[in-house]
Amino acid sequence: MTLPVVVDRSEEPLTQESAEILRLSAPRPSYFHSRLLPRLREVSARTVPPLIVLAIALAAWQMLCSGPGATLPSPTRIWTDANDLILHPFFYNGPQDLGLGWRLLTSLERVGVGYGLASIFGVAIGAIIGQSIWAMRGLDPIFQVLRTVPPLAWLPLALAAFRDSQPSAVFVIFITAVWPIIINTAVGIRNIPDDYRNIARVLQLNPFEFFGKIMLPAAAPFIFTGLRVGIGLAWLAIVAAEMLTGGVGIGFFIWDAWNSSRLPDIVVALVYIGIVGFLLDRLVAGLATLVTRGSARN
Secondary structure, three states: OOOOOOOOOOOOOOOOOOOOOOOOOOOOOOHHHHHHHHHHHHHHHHHHHHHHHHHHHHHHHHHHOOOOOOOOOOHHHHHHHHHHHHHOOOOEOOOOOEOHHHHHHHHHHHHHHHHHHHHHHHHHHHHHHHHOHHHHHHHHHHHHHHOOOOHHHHHHHHHHHHOOHHHHHHHHHHHHHHHHHHHHHHHHHHOOOHHHHHHHHHHOOOHHHHHHHHHHHHHHHHHHHHHHHHHHHHHHHHHHHHHHHOOOOHHHHHHHHHHOOOHHHHHHHHHHHHHHHHHHHHHHHHHHHHHHOOOOOO
């Protein structure tokens, strides 16, 4: 009787003919884990801490101003007494009964005119000072003296010269915002590397070509730093100027609310002013990043 022979092939080496290689592709990450989740974490890291601090501040404010002897309104009282200003910023019940949205637009119009003139004049004069040593020696001491004058100190002279509150307020904005623009532009022009100037001489660029192709791009981070400082000062100046010149701007609204003892309205107006000022700064900073490709100092 012949027994069957069992051959154990487990010890034999595997060859290309006896085994197949399975190639497993790496799992592709989902859009949620690769893009959306990191973005949500970044947004949360930026927004959650300020919201927590704001909630703590509001709670402390509520506790301190809820007593019978409190002189300032609590957050709940502000919401009760001034919720129409909060929920309806663009109501219109007459020339002097406007929502805060319309008043802010009026103030922004004045800021736009004054700040625009200050930007053009400041960049031009700053470029001249930065290019010419004689202009710097002649004008820089005068500008250093004038920039220390408080903005509202110019208002009586502006009213005497223009005989109208509208151009006077625009002039106060201009004279407030122009100094940081001039100074930062001049510093940026003076810091242009000599290699850039030598290239302009080799290429035989005329003064206008040198200004547009070499000077402005090289000094752009400094210029936009001055523009950011200028827009903040301009927004501060218009609120103070409107308190004295009247009209329908946000500054006059605060002064009128004070005369009428409407403290909740003043607090709401201050919140609006702070938010608009923050948005203006972010707007100029975003423009700086776009123009300078991120080289501007934010």
